[in-house]
Amino acid sequence: MASFEIPTTTSFRPPAVSDVDVRGFWGNRIDAVADRTAMILYDRCVAAGMLDQIDPDRPVPQIRMPFHTRSDGTPDTVNVQMFWDSDVAKVIETAAYALYRKPNPELEAKIDAIIDMFHKLQQPDGYVNSWFIRMQPGQRWKNLRDCHELYCAGHLMEAAVAYFHATGKRKLLDVMCRYADHIDRTFGPRPGQKPGYCGHEEVELALVRLGRTTGEQRYLDLARFFVDQRGQQPHYFDVEAAARGADPKQFRHRTYEYNQSHLPVRQQKKVTGHAVRAMYLYSGMADVATEFGDDSLTEALKILWEDLTGKQMYVTGGIGPAASNEGFTDYYDLPNESAYAETCAAVGLTMWASRMLGRGPDRRYADIMEQALYNGALSGLSTDGATFFYDNPLESRGSHHRWTWHRCPCCPPNIARTVAAIGSYMYGVAAGQVAVHLYGDSTARLAVSGARLTLTQRTDYPWDGRIAITVDLDTPAAFRLALRVPGWCRRPTLVIDGDTVDAAAVEEEGYLRIDRLWRGGESILLDLPMDVRAVRANPKVKADLGRVALMRGPLVYCAEEADNGAGLNGVILVDGVERGRVAPLDQLGGAIAVEVDAKRERWSDWDGKLYDTAKPVLEPARARLVPYHLWDNRTPGEMLVWMRAQE
Amino acid sequence: MASFEIPTTTSFRPPAVSDVDVRGFWGNRIDAVADRTAMILYDRCVAAGMLDQIDPDRPVPQIRMPFHTRSDGTPDTVNVQMFWDSDVAKVIETAAYALYRKPNPELEAKIDAIIDMFHKLQQPDGYVNSWFIRMQPGQRWKNLRDCHELYCAGHLMEAAVAYFHATGKRKLLDVMCRYADHIDRTFGPRPGQKPGYCGHEEVELALVRLGRTTGEQRYLDLARFFVDQRGQQPHYFDVEAAARGADPKQFRHRTYEYNQSHLPVRQQKKVTGHAVRAMYLYSGMADVATEFGDDSLTEALKILWEDLTGKQMYVTGGIGPAASNEGFTDYYDLPNESAYAETCAAVGLTMWASRMLGRGPDRRYADIMEQALYNGALSGLSTDGATFFYDNPLESRGSHHRWTWHRCPCCPPNIARTVAAIGSYMYGVAAGQVAVHLYGDSTARLAVSGARLTLTQRTDYPWDGRIAITVDLDTPAAFRLALRVPGWCRRPTLVIDGDTVDAAAVEEEGYLRIDRLWRGGESILLDLPMDVRAVRANPKVKADLGRVALMRGPLVYCAEEADNGAGLNGVILVDGVERGRVAPLDQLGGAIAVEVDAKRERWSDWDGKLYDTAKPVLEPARARLVPYHLWDNRTPGEMLVWMRAQE
Known part of the structure; x- marks a missing residue:
């Protein structure tokens, strides 16, 4: 093998989705998205009334969904309709990849019609946001903390880039460049500009994507501004709250750790708050680090990476255990049955990991990217592409199932666009x-x-x-x-x-x-030989004490009631799982199932008792496990990732 | 042994506390209450300002403690000062038993002074309640749901009975008979009477106690009225809310299951809501069943008993896992570290169990009475009688300790009066x-x-x-x-x-x-030979899966860091605990400790990792366990009841 000089620059960028033809495992999944999910998402956006809100040629609709309500019944500041633009944007992005995969004139015409709506909606100064143009006019840029305005802009920028790559059509790209120009004029350090940033990060990574596609350096600079400005004092969210006559302390999430603006980003050491927001911020930071060769950002990100993956991540790559803040709690607090582990958060971790590879190949990031992708993220989409998990627990008593839709419909298009764009995660080019x-x-x-x-x-x-x-x-x-x-x-x-x-x-x-x-x-x-392996959790994770998770290759496995009957917590795995039988399972499209030796507790009748000195009899048994991402695709029932293990 | 006819009446009544001289284990505990706790409780009531509220010769104080606040900062309907009469009452009751145990002229003079205050406070019509006479005059009997008015009356009746038995002094007894007469005129089924009952049960059992002591049948009849009326339609709490211009639906605990008034009591099948309220209700129902020979009440209570002890009780006899409602959640939901298991609730279970014995001796009730008493209740009081647990978790990482007092000071006098009255729980006479x-x-x-x-x-x-x-x-x-x-x-x-x-x-x-x-x-x-025994939980209790609790006699044991070092969840008990060493421990006043064989997990360094395929090495070890009620009396540290067990 010849030895030669490798250039020292290490700014790796992903290929466009359209540069990679995917077959096999992911190809089947992309086909399901192209054949079914893309149109399903479109139809459900229509059914939810999203286009009625966006299309300036239709009557302004009533506000249909309630604002979040406080416990005393009074409305809070956020209504999910505020961020419908972002959901439609992810549907456009999904459709773009679907159209690249397979021509679909009907879908393309529908997406073109939506793009026409946004084009018509755009204000003379470039502003585009259906909520603040049609539903709450006159309120734009007044509550960046809560109202997802720049977040919506970011997703529309991503959609515009994807649609341009897939179809060659520039209309949405041009709309979003004009909007980005407007944002660039509105936000910044100069007099008359707002020194603000979004409460829900996303626009940072989107501006990098738009900048890479258009070659416009201003978009990259604006992304860097948003990153650098975050958490500076005086705190922008305090200032803007006072400006609209609100008490900054009346913030339902109490601290700015919720949206990662409690400190300037380079001083943050702990992954906190809303999980998706955190992942999108770190993704944007990593992109800025790659574009500007900014080692101070990369060093900050490495600390956050170790914090997340060393103390706060499920073995599935799911993150954010708590529903209350859709995010992080204490270190090693990883309950399995009540795990929130939102699909969007695992998608976000996949995105962050892929962007950490922008500074060069490193298994530390790629391994986690693969782990989150194949497990905590992919579980969010049924094999037929028609139903979706919002939260992804690692244990279920049998009542957790995929939704056809969700009141807050962020996850379905997010996992769909990620699956359809898998090709761009596979490579890095410098x-x-x-x-x-x-x-x-x-x-x-x-x-x-x-x-x-x-x-x-x-x-x-x-x-x-x-x-x-x-x-x-x-x-x-x-x-x-x-x-x-x-x-x-x-x-x-x-x-x-x-x-x-x-x-x-x-x-x-x-x-x-x-x-x-x-x-x-x-x-x-x-x-890369794949053995079945029994993984244990750090003993500080109380939920997993005395338990193992089986993995093979990048896949986390789980037991389902469909294969093992009910009472999965009565199954105790024994040593030697690496000698388990590995065989395709017809029921799940030939997915590889694993069968291992186990023991099973048989109890005498408890007869209404809570406590007894009786011991269970341990009977020899076999346990069959299937890939976690495939669970709940058969007869509904119990599911368990962390299985009891004989010590 | 001669055979002869036993009378068929089976109305068993407890002896008065003053009829039993207690020595030994409980004698030492009663001495601590008499020597220290009784005066500590008095001093802390004074420090909290309770007597300033009660004494009509002092200026009316400001409202010192905030009302509970809703999440939006607005005040709710309850301020703990509303039920200070009940806390003072339990202090009087504790002092009464202390005075019976040992003369203490200083304490007796202080209690006599408090009794004088209540005597002076009493209104011409017999009404006695410091909050509604002095702090919120004109509001009496308007919000039985939230305001603890009859609850306070009940505790004062209990105090009056106890003080009479201990000292022969009738002053408080006479005050409370006049108040009971007023309540009897105010509440009832006749025109002009209120068909109501208290949101916090207690007066029912207190009226039975007052009736037994005075021989006044009207008090027993009134107790029965309150029991029978509970949960009838139209619902009294709806009616009274409307009468004071409030929306009955604006109830912070949402459903009347919280205070066990969702159904008439004979139709209730599930133990729900606030744990202490439930126990006091069932105690009152059992007393009424005993006094009236009411089998329909006894049958209802048996169903509730099986529901509680078969699906909702910790092995310590602690009950009510959740802090949010200070009460019950779902069946088999018994988390150990976050267990609320309020001391008052275990006291309440002890009370209910003792009253179930009113229909005749039955181990089903006496066993649970003993279990709750020696474990979940007694843990609430330190061995020196000076500090108190409010909540009684079955696992601690080392930061859970007894309080000197509590903002809501119900538990300290409740466990103190129970310990001091133990003699009355020991026997039943028919x-x-x-x-x-x-x-x-x-x-x-x-x-x-x-x-x-x-x-x-x-x-x-x-x-x-x-x-x-x-x-x-x-x-x-x-x-x-x-x-x-x-x-x-x-x-x-x-x-x-x-x-x-x-x-x-x-x-x-x-x-x-x-x-x-x-x-x-x-x-x-x-x-009654006492072996160490390993108790297992019904496998539906997920928190205890693969774990055992050691018991000996009525005592639940726990491991403490003081004996075993940190990392108690790395200790795995092995078979043969019944052959463990049983020996007195000097540190805890000669309490019997148990030492058993175990294994202990030793891990290689986790080095920041969350997941690994490494297995722990299991090293032979010994584990020493001490009675649960004695934990946190030595060097603070971890504590664990349910220990991992080798299968």
Whole structure:
């Protein structure tokens, strides 16, 4: 293998969704989104009345959904209709990826019609927000803390970029550039500008995406301004509350930790508050760090990353245990049955992890990205693409099921757009470097070192760890190809054009780094053997004491009543799970199920008693576990991730 | 043993506290109450300003403590000062038992002074309530739902009875009879009377106590009226709310299940709402059932008893897991670390159980009475009698400690009066029958079958199960002596005057029934061998899965950090706890500690990780456990009742 100089810049950017053709595991999921979910989401937005609110040619509707009410019955400041633009935006983004995947003139016409509505809605100064133009006119930019205004703008920017990439149509992109220009004039450090930022982060990462697509540096600068300004004193949310005659202390979430504005971002050490907001902020911070090479942001993010993944994350990659703040509580407080673990939060963690890879390949981030994606995020979408989890507990007594919709409909389009955009999470491209973060049957068209590179993965991943990669080039090119070895894989093997490569020798931060002059036609065989493994939680996590979670490859497994009968907490796994039987299960589309030895408690009749000295008899049993993300796709019943284990 | 006819009436009544001299385990506790707690409680009532509110010769004080506030900051309807009369009443009751135990002229003078205040406070029509006479005049009887007015009356009646029995002084008794007469005129089914009852039950059981002491049937009838009227339609709390211009639906606890008035009491099947209220109601119902021989009430109570003890009770006899309603939630919802399990609620369960014995001896009730008394109730009082638990969790990370006082000071005097009155819980007396419900070194003076009976117990119970009882009589008398065999005791032996009696042959509902003509001088040896036993919870109690609680005799044991170091959840008990070492512990006044074999998890360094495939090493270890009621009397630290057990 030739040794050569790798450029020192390490600003990795993801490919566009349209640059990666995905097959296999994810291809099936994308097809479900394209075939069903995209139109379902559209129909449900229509049914909810969202377009009545957006379309300036229709009568202004009544406010249909109540404001959140306080415990004494008085209305709070937020009505979910305020952020319907963002939900419609995620539907447009999902539809964009669906249209790239498969032509669908009917869906495209419907989305074009929505885009026309936003185009008509746009004010002469560029402002676009259906709530503050039509429902509460005259109130714009008065309550950034609660009203999701810039958050809506951000999602519309993401939708605009996606729709442009998928269809080549610029109309929404132009609308959103004009809106971004308006925001850029409105917010900033100069006299007459507002030194504010959104209570619900999102616009920061969206401005980076818009800037990368349009090449407009102002959008990147504005993203950096929002990041830098957050949490500065005097506190913007105090100032704006006073300006509208409100008491800043009358904030229903009490502290600004809720929206991560309690401190300037570089001083934040603990992941706090609303989980989705936190993830979107850190995503935006990571993007700004990548674009500006800002090491102070990266260092701050590393501390937050260790805080989250070392003390506050479910094994599924779900985050935010509490419903009360849709977010974080105390360290190691990870109850399983009552876990909130919102789908959007796992999506957000996936986004943050992918953006941490902007500073270079590092298994620390890619492993968690994969863990959140395959488990806590993907569980949010049924296999048929028609129903959705909002919260993702790790244990259920049988009454937790996917919704067809949700009063606060953020999760369905969020998981749908993420699944449909999976190709962009798989790779990172920098000058002279290509990193493969995720494996899956696919073909990517990338540009590196002046050449057009086509990378083809042939694999049954995540069911099997063997990956065959072929490298095709329009012209020979020297670059580093970095192949991730997941942390769970103990014995990776690498063969290039028939020659075995010493994987340990070329591994750095969890990536096999292959530096050479590629001529095209090279064939790479990477084998990542997948054993079933029993994972234990840090003993500070009380909910998981004496319990194990089974994993295989990136997948967390769970037991369901459908396979094991009721009373899953009476099943006790015994040593030797790695010798369990691994076999496809017809019921779940050939997903790999795991069958392991166990014991099962049989109790004599409790007969109305609460306490007794009787011991259970432990009977030999087998337990079958299925991938967590696939649970609740069969007969409804109990589910359990953390199973009791014999000590 | 002679066979003879036992009278069929089974209305058992407890002896007066002054009829039983208690020594040994409980004697030491009563001495602590008499020597320290009674005066501490008085001093703290003074410091809180309670006497300033009660004494009509002092200026009317400002309202000192805020009303409960709603989440939006507006005041709710209840201020704890409203029920200060009840707290002072329980202090008087405690002092009464203390004075019976030991003369204390200083304490007696202070209590006499308080009684003078109530005497002066009493209105010409008999009404006595410091809040509604001095703080909110003109508001009496307008909000029975929230304002604790009859509850305060009830506690003052109990205090009056106790002070009369202890000192022979009638002043408070006369005040309270006049007040009871006023209440009897005010409430009832006749035109012009209010068909109401209290939101916080207590007056029902107090009226029975007052009626038994004075022989006044009207008080018993009024208790029955309050019981029968509860939950009838039209609902009194709706009617009175409308009458004061309030919306009945604006009730902070939402449903009348909170105060057990959602249904007529005979239709209630589930124990719901505020735990103390429920226990006081059921106590009053049981008293009414006993006084009136009302089987329909007894049958209703049996259903509620099974509901509570079969689905909603901690192994300590603690009840009411939730702080939010100070009460009950769902079946089998018994979290250990967050357990509310208010001391007053375990006291209330003790009271209810003792009153269920009014219809005859039955181990079902006496066992639970003993369990609640020795564990969930007694834990509320430190060994020195100076500090108090309000909530009684079954697990602590080390930050839960007894208070010197509490903003809502109901528990300290409640556990103190219960400890000091323990003698009255030990026996039940009916025509021709004497039941021994609890064992403890003591002498009781009882009247049965026309004779004066002195029963002397010599025992080291609860540390040892051997009890020597001598029967002394002023004249020979035929009666049944019923001796309880606790459910935890598998092999009781009974010897009377040297003759072994076949215990199984004379056992009925858990009592050994000895029917004979007693001549006096008989000597009974009852041996109740105490093994250490591992108790398991019904597997529906998720918090206790895979865990055991150790018990010995009536005592629940717990592990403390002081004996075992930190990390109690890393200790795993193994089979054979019944072979554990049982030995007195000097540190806790010679209490019996238990030492058993265990294993202890040793983990390699987690190094910031949350999840890992590493297994803990299980090292052999010993675990020392101490009686739960004694925890937090040494170096503060972790505590755990339900310990992990090897399957």
